[in-house]
Amino acid sequence: MSRIPFEQLPGDVRQAVADKTGDVHQAVTVAGGMNSGIASVLETDGGSVFVKGIPVDHPQVGAQRREAAVAPHLPASCPRLYWHLELDGWSLLGYEVIEGRHADYAPGSADLPLVEAALAELQGVTAPAGVQIKDAVDRWEDYAPPGTLHLFAGTTLLHTDFAPDNVLVIKGRARLVDWAWPTRGAAWIDPGALALRLMEAGHSADSALSYAARFPSWRAASSEARSALGRATAALWREIADEDRAEWKQAMAGQAAALADALVCR
Ligand SMILES: Nc1ncnc2c1ncn2[C@@H]1O[C@H](COP(=O)(O)OP(=O)(O)OP(=O)(O)O)[C@@H](O)[C@H]1O
Numbered sequence: 001m002s003r004i005p006f007e008q009l010p011g012d013v014r015q016a017v018a019d020k021t022g023d024v025h026q027a028v029t030v031a032g033g034m035n036s037g038i039a040s041v042l043e044t045d046g047g048s049v050f051v052k053g054i055p056v057d058h059p060q061v062g063a064q065r066r067e068a069a070v071a072p073h074l075p076a077s078c079p080r081l082y083w084h085l086e087l088d089g090w091s092l093l094g095y096e097v098i099e100g101r102h103a104d105y106a107p108g109s110a111d112l113p114l115v116e117a118a119l120a121e122l123q124g125v126t127a128p129a130g131v132q133i134k135d136a137v138d139r140w141e142d143y144a145p146p147g148t149l150h151l152f153a154g155t156t157l158l159h160t161d162f163a164p165d166n167v168l169v170i171k172g173r174a175r176l177v178d179w180a181w182p183t184r185g186a187a188w189i190d191p192g193a194l195a196l197r198l199m200e201a202g203h204s205a206d207s208a209l210s211y212a213a214r215f216p217s218w219r220a221a222s223s224e225a226r227s228a229l230g231r232a233t234a235a236l237w238r239e240i241a242d243e244d245r246a247e248w249k250q251a252m253a254g255q256a257a258a259l260a261d262a263l264v265c266r
Pocket residue numbers: 030031032033034035036039041050052060063079095096097098099100165166177178179180
């Protein structure tokens with residue numbers, strides 16, 4: 001959806017934000033991401049806050065609510081959620097500001113070890129019970145090859161959306177933002193999801209899979225499980241690319257197919 005500046009929110013919504021933060025002096029819309037109808041860094045009496053929000057009638061409002069629910073359970077590499085507001089047709093999240101830049105996944109990038117450290121920390125986190133997050137088995141149900149779905153089951157908290165604009169780098173550290181798709185599942189799924197994003201940034205399938213192999217969970221996964229994820233991801237991106245001819249989606253579908261082929265050959 002198109003992104004509006006903070007000033008165009010209804011007056012009572014802006015007032016509710018000011019009730020949380022103190023007077024708002026400045027609002028700067030940030031680049032990156034697609035779903036948030038507003039994504040701004042505010043300077044306020046109470047300090048800086050990053051606000052992301054979507055209309056409550058937007059199809060992704062459920063994702064925004066999942067993001068709010070999982071926030072208290074996230075590791076230190078993730079920004080702190082200060083508040084969640086819903087009023088006058090808007091759902092808003094107020095976060096600690098991370099003044100970083102988007103991660104660079106290109107081959108040889110100095111960001112790659114930082115991203116590895118952030119994901120390694122997350123790999124040790126168990127998905128919280130009693131929080132409405134997706135299950136990997138349900139998420140890949142329509143895409144996994146027949147008879148392989150059980151391989152996706154697990155108890156680890158997964159991020160699953162490693163688009164580089166969801167990873168902010170600052171002061172020698174990578175921080176994972178945009179928890180719209182928190183998922184409970186097998187730990188090795190996240191290194192596999194990240195591998196595809198590395199290919200998008202110019203890695204060969206071999207190079208992306210070598211990076212995935214830095215994670216013990218990926219090394220321990222069976223080749224059947226890894227190729228099931230490859231096939232499922234390729235099927236998912238084929239569907240996305242068939243629905244929308246955007247060039248980057250066509251490229252992602254091609255890379256997902258190449259990754260799946262590499263996994264089957266290994
Ligand atoms: N805590 C933060 N501090 C500063 N900037 C942030 C923070 N969180 C996210 N951003 C920036 O805002 C952009 C959009 O935020 P985010 O990725 O969370 O939402 P989105 O991709 O628009 O929406 P959705 O979560 O619904 O897919 C990010 O790409 C990043 O550049």
